[in-house]
Amino acid sequence: MKDLIPPQSTAELMPAGERRLSALAFQQLASVPAAVEWFANIDNPRTRRAYQIDLDDFCSFVGLTGAEEFRAVTRAHVLAWRADLETRGLAGATIRRKLAALASLFDHLLENNAVAGGNPVHGVKRPRVESNEGKTPALGDDQAKSLLTAPDGWTLKGIRDRAILAVLLYHGLRREEAAQLMTNDLQDRRGIKHLKVRGKGGKTRYLPLHPVAADRIYEYLERDSQREPGNGPLFRSIRGRSTGGAVTGNGIYKVVAQWAHAAGIKVEGLGVHGLRATAATNALEHDADIAKVQVWLGHANISTTRLYDRRGQRPEDSPTYKVKY
Numbered sequence: 001m002k003d004l005i006p007p008q009s010t011a012e013l014m015p016a017g018e019r020r021l022s023a024l025a026f027q028q029l030a031s032v033p034a035a036v037e038w039f040a041n042i043d044n045p046r047t048r049r050a051y052q053i054d055l056d057d058f059c060s061f062v063g064l065t066g067a068e069e070f071r072a073v074t075r076a077h078v079l080a081w082r083a084d085l086e087t088r089g090l091a092g093a094t095i096r097r098k099l100a101a102l103a104s105l106f107d108h109l110l111e112n113n114a115v116a117g118g119n120p121v122h123g124v125k126r127p128r129v130e131s132n133e134g135k136t137p138a139l140g141d142d143q144a145k146s147l148l149t150a151p152d153g154w155t156l157k158g159i160r161d162r163a164i165l166a167v168l169l170y171h172g173l174r175r176e177e178a179a180q181l182m183t184n185d186l187q188d189r190r191g192i193k194h195l196k197v198r199g200k201g202g203k204t205r206y207l208p209l210h211p212v213a214a215d216r217i218y219e220y221l222e223r224d225s226q227r228e229p230g231n232g233p234l235f236r237s238i239r240g241r242s243t244g245g246a247v248t249g250n251g252i253y254k255v256v257a258q259w260a261h262a263a264g265i266k267v268e269g270l271g272v273h274g275l276r277a278t279a280a281t282n283a284l285e286h287d288a289d290i291a292k293v294q295v296w297l298g299h300a301n302i303s304t305t306r307l308y309d310r311r312g313q314r315p316e317d318s319p320t321y322k323v324k325y
Helices: 023-040 045-062 067-072 075-087 092-111 141-148 156-171 175-179 211-223 249-262 272-285 290-297 302-306
Strands: 186-189 192-198 204-208
Touching (some): 023 092, 045 075, 045 092, 141 156, 141 272, 156 175, 156 192, 156 272, 175 272, 204 290, 272 290, 290 302
Antiparallel strands (some): 186 192
């Protein structure tokens, strides 16, 4: 995709001695900015990177060499690409995401008159979701308790990590959301302490701060004696060149991995998203309204929230235990 963005400036595209654009220059300037604008409107860097890879894949497969060639893309091209993705053995969810990325780009290009006709991705069948249950691993209650108590309570790092784990397990945040928290995001609303969370798409939500997380956060802030007064990163790096700066999303992931290992928790694929799944699953199992859980997690669609609803998969509710002889 990046190769389709022409490097020339507007002046370079204009023929010498003329003040109007050539047909080629007009096409380039008419089509490229729409795609660039579409990318710019994707706030989450991880989503932007994934979509970049997906569109690079499509452009490479079809052999697009110029942005104006998007006008020539048909449903047959998309069908051939989907067949190629299936041949490569990609997961159904991955193929769905790639098709969704391409569909979103074409919707934007159509809205900006950068291409004509309809969206060539519409009508292309997407792989079924294999199950109504999400693939993200979730911890059991005992495992979650073990993880919450794994960090030590006397070193600054241990106290910080105890606060990070509490924020994740009691509020279901994404790792980037936790990394971006500032001290001023601890806010009183109607007399109750809340977390101000910046979610996907620039959407902000306010979550009541769980008492356990509140105790751990304020203990950490009290012990972090090197912190400058005023607003700053809530969770700060302790070691290396980044000392004093905000813990990154990758740093949050390392905290989870370190203490899960220390607690002897062996769950394949466990990461920050696994703690998000744990929080959502636990809330639903304790009768939280699924629509409220959707807002709590910052999901745009309730179907995503349902992936965390595993109440029907609890072993203790199985008909196995209803059989009596």
